[in-house]
Amino acid sequence: MYVYILGGFLGSGKTTLLMKLASMYTKRGLKTALLVNESGEIGVDGATLKAEGYDAIELPDGCICCSLSGTLQSALKNIARDIDPDIIIVEPTGLALPHKVKELVHYAMIDEEATYIIGVADVQRFEDLIKKKEQFFKMQMSGADFVLINKCDLATPEKIEQIKAWIHESFPEKPIQEISAKTGENMDKLYEMMK
Numbered sequence: 001m002y003v004y005i006l007g008g009f010l011g012s013g014k015t016t017l018l019m020k021l022a023s024m025y026t027k028r029g030l031k032t033a034l035l036v037n038e039s040g041e042i043g044v045d046g047a048t049l050k051a052e053g054y055d056a057i058e059l060p061d062g063c064i065c066c067s068l069s070g071t072l073q074s075a076l077k078n079i080a081r082d083i084d085p086d087i088i089i090v091e092p093t094g095l096a097l098p099h100k101v102k103e104l105v106h107y108a109m110i111d112e113e114a115t116y117i118i119g120v121a122d123v124q125r126f127e128d129l130i131k132k133k134e135q136f137f138k139m140q141m142s143g144a145d146f147v148l149i150n151k152c153d154l155a156t157p158e159k160i161e162q163i164k165a166w167i168h169e170s171f172p173e174k175p176i177q178e179i180s181a182k183t184g185e186n187m188d189k190l191y192e193m194m195k
Contacts, residue, residue: 001080001114003088003105004194007098007140008120009129013150017120017181018091024191030086033057033079035072037092072101076108099143116194119144123155123178126163141167144174146193152178153185 004021006014018034025032035057057075079088092101098117105115119141122129126149129137141147149163160178167176175193179186 001084001086001088003090003115005090005092005098005101005105005115005117006120007092007096007101007117007144008094008150009122009125009133009137009140010094011125012094012120012122013181014091014094014120017118017148017150017179018089020181020184020187021089021194024187025087031083032087032089033083033085035075035079035088035090037072037090037096072104073108076105080108097139097143099139102143117144119147119174121147121149121163121167123149123151123160123163126166130166138170141171141174144171146175146177147171148190149176149178150181153180153183 006017008014015036018036022032022034057079076088079085090101090105092098098119102115102117121137121141147167149160149167152160155163164176164178167174177186177189177193179190181187
């Protein structure tokens with residue numbers, strides 16, 4: 001069982017990415033479960049995901065790496081026992097620290113080596129985020145196995161290259177890929193990066 005944790009600030013496109021990944025794995029014939037932590041964000045809720053035919057669990061208001069850590073671990077154990085999926089995709093709130101979520105996934109008996117963090121950066125709001133929350137963004141991306149620059153359909157190639165350069169300077173060891181989860185641009189490259 002593989003677990004993918006989507007890490008990124010509010011509005012970075014994690015929910016759209018979650019839907020694309022779930023669809024991709026379903027088409028590959030892999031049983032996929034989704035765990036969504038909404039915490040008041042505007043997004044796709046568990047009922048909507050279930051209506052799309054996915055096994056989805058929605059955690060209530062709160063952050064799964066803080067106040068809901070026990071709830072997350074229980075939910076993961078229940079998913080493993082009741083659904084027995086090939087893939088679990090976890091979408092924490094945009095205020096969560098993905099490396100903390102990964103620790104909780106590990107404590108819930110899921111192999112740490114089969115758990116990956118996908119960092120998601122919003123090309124549209126990147127400069128504002130770095131100006132206002134640079135340390136927080138760096139903490140969110142610090143545990144990522146690779147970083148996606150999302151919404152590349154809304155930016156010039158020059159802007160994308162500037163963001164790539166900034167991320168590469170901060171995290172030289174991390175692979176970086178620009179995508180548009182909305183339009184599907186470069187999603188094939190992302191799928192190749194995933195197990």
